[in-house]
Amino acid sequence: MKYFITGIVFISFGLIIYGFNLEETEKQLANKFIGSGTLGLFLIAMPLFLYKESKGKKMNDYMLTEENVRKMQGKPPKKTDDTASKK
Numbered sequence: 001m002k003y004f005i006t007g008i009v010f011i012s013f014g015l016i017i018y019g020f021n022l023e024e025t026e027k028q029l030a031n032k033f034i035g036s037g038t039l040g041l042f043l044i045a046m047p048l049f050l051y052k053e054s055k056g057k058k059m060n061d062y063m064l065t066e067e068n069v070r071k072m073q074g075k076p077p078k079k080t081d082d083t084a085s086k087k
Contacts, residue, residue, distance in 0.1 A: 005048050012040035 019033030061068075070077060 001048070001052050005045055005052065008040055008045040008048070012037040012045060015040065 015033045015037030019030045019035075019037065022030040022033065067077060
């Protein structure tokens, strides 16, 4: 999967660079190459990369909840009614 994503990124950058080199001669074709390279990066490579890297991770660890803010500040977790009634 890593090599597939890297290949898509290189192909997309190649299309963009080729599009900028064509710009003086054929504007319509150059815009198509630049646009397809950009689409390749942001609609194919980036979602695949994010899926690959986030697989198996808990999203709650990365959200800014009150509990996580208190952990970052070094404060003890706030006591709630639910935790008090369970004891």
